[in-house]
Amino acid sequence: MQADADRFAQQRDYLYRYALLHLRDPSRAEDVVQETLLAAMESRSGFSGKAQLRTWLTGILKHKIVDVFRRQKREAPVEDLDGAAFESDEEFGDLYFDPGDRDHWRSAPRTWGDPERSLEQKRFWEAFDACSRQMPAQIARVFMMRELMGLETDEICKELGISANNCWVMLYRARMNLRQCLETRWFGDQT
Amino acid sequence: MQDHPEPDASPEHAKLNCKQVSVLLSQSQDQPLGMVERLRLEAHLKVCRGCDNFRKQLDFLRRALRRHPALQDDDET
Numbered sequence: 001m002q003a004d005a006d007r008f009a010q011q012r013d014y015l016y017r018y019a020l021l022h023l024r025d026p027s028r029a030e031d032v033v034q035e036t037l038l039a040a041m042e043s044r045s046g047f048s049g050k051a052q053l054r055t056w057l058t059g060i061l062k063h064k065i066v067d068v069f070r071r072q073k074r075e076a077p078v079e080d081l082d083g084a085a086f087e088s089d090e091e092f093g094d095l096y097f098d099p100g101d102r103d104h105w106r107s108a109p110r111t112w113g114d115p116e117r118s119l120e121q122k123r124f125w126e127a128f129d130a131c132s133r134q135m136p137a138q139i140a141r142v143f144m145m146r147e148l149m150g151l152e153t154d155e156i157c158k159e160l161g162i163s164a165n166n167c168w169v170m171l172y173r174a175r176m177n178l179r180q181c182l183e184t185r186w187f188g189d190q191t
Numbered sequence: 192m193q194d195h196p197e198p199d200a201s202p203e204h205a206k207l208n209c210k211q212v213s214v215l216l217s218q219s220q221d222q223p224l225g226m227v228e229r230l231r232l233e234a235h236l237k238v239c240r241g242c243d244n245f246r247k248q249l250d251f252l253r254r255a256l257r258r259h260p261a262l263q264d265d266d267e268t
Contacts, residue, residue, distance in 0.1 A: 017261035093210055103210035108241025115251045119258050128255070146221070147256040153221045172217040179248050 008037050010050075011057050018058060022065045022144045024133060032064040039064075062149055066159050069141055073160055089169065096176060109179065112187040124186060131181035135174055142167060143174035207235045212242045216249055 015036060019029035039060050087095075097103040118124040132140060145156045157167045207215070212235050215228055224232065236243045 014261075021259065021261050096213070097208075097210040103208040105209050105241045108209075109244040109248060111240075111244055112248060112251070115248075116254075119255060125260055128259075147253060148259070148262070168218060168221065171221060172214060175217050175220070175249055175252060176213065178252060179245070182252075183248075 005041065007050075007053060008040055008057065011054055012037065014054060015057060015061050018148075019061060019065060021132075021148060022141070023068060024137070024140065028068065032061060032068060035064050036061045065149075066145070069145075069160060092173060092176075096180070110183060110188060112183070115187065118186065127185045128182065131178055131185065134181055135177050139170045139174045139177070142170040143178075146171055205231060207231050209235075209239065209242055212236070212239070213245060216242070216246050220249055220253065 012033060015033045016029055019032050020026060023029050023032065036057060040057055045056065093099075093103070096106060098106050135143065142156055142160070142162075145151050145159070146153065151159070153164065153167045153171070156162075157164050162170075212232060215224060215232050218224065219232075236246060
């Protein structure tokens with residue numbers, strides 16, 4: 001049993017990083033990782049490989065993270081948990097598109113050249129994380145569930161109890177937000 | 192999300208604007224688009240560099256998230 005505990009503990013850093021990406025709060029991330037490891041200990045399934053173990057632990061962790069999201073939603077009003085009011089679709093659209101110019105981009109997305117090269121750079125990821133943190137909490141939540149957990153939109157809607165339409169709106173806003181931020185902070189400096 | 196105008200006989204109304212295209216491109220990340228929508232989308236992307244860049248950038252964002260450092264193996268330990 002001690003061997004199990006050691007192997008589980010080795011995964012702790014990874015699980016914490018994963019949880020932090022979704023929850024954004026270090027102490028909440030710590031809590032869910034702790035709960036995950038405890039649940040894993042109770043179950044004590046035998047896994048030979050590290051990769052299998054990590055996958056299994058991450059599976060437990062995902063459920064714990066979604067539980068947190070569900071609790072947060074129940075405890076807080078439907079509006080953005082950060083306190084900022086949700087703009088209407090029209091207001092949001094007007095941020096990026098000019099209704100006086102047939103809804104053309106106010107600032108058209110620029111060419112990013114070869115963006116893959118940036119993925120090797122630490123500074124890129126610092127900018128990326130800063131941009132992610134900028135997103136309103138509820139929007140970030142849905143976006144991470146889609147892009148990191150890889151859940152389908154109908155699963156996300158079901159787990160969080162939101163309409164399909166709201167799901168799409170939030171994913172749209174997350175992408176518009178993130179893209180804009182990355183262009184401003186990182187890619188926009190390219191000639 | 193704003194309703195897309197129904198396709199009608201007038202060519203003007205069949206054309207999508209950039210805002211509509213941005214919505215469709217985002218939706219296409221999560222579920223396949225219908226054929227009519229795809230055709231109208233492609234027609235716009237052919238003539239709009241900004242939206243074409245947007246499309247590429249959405250694809251890049253998806254790939255980037257999957258390669259986030261937090262998710263990488265650290266089996267050097």
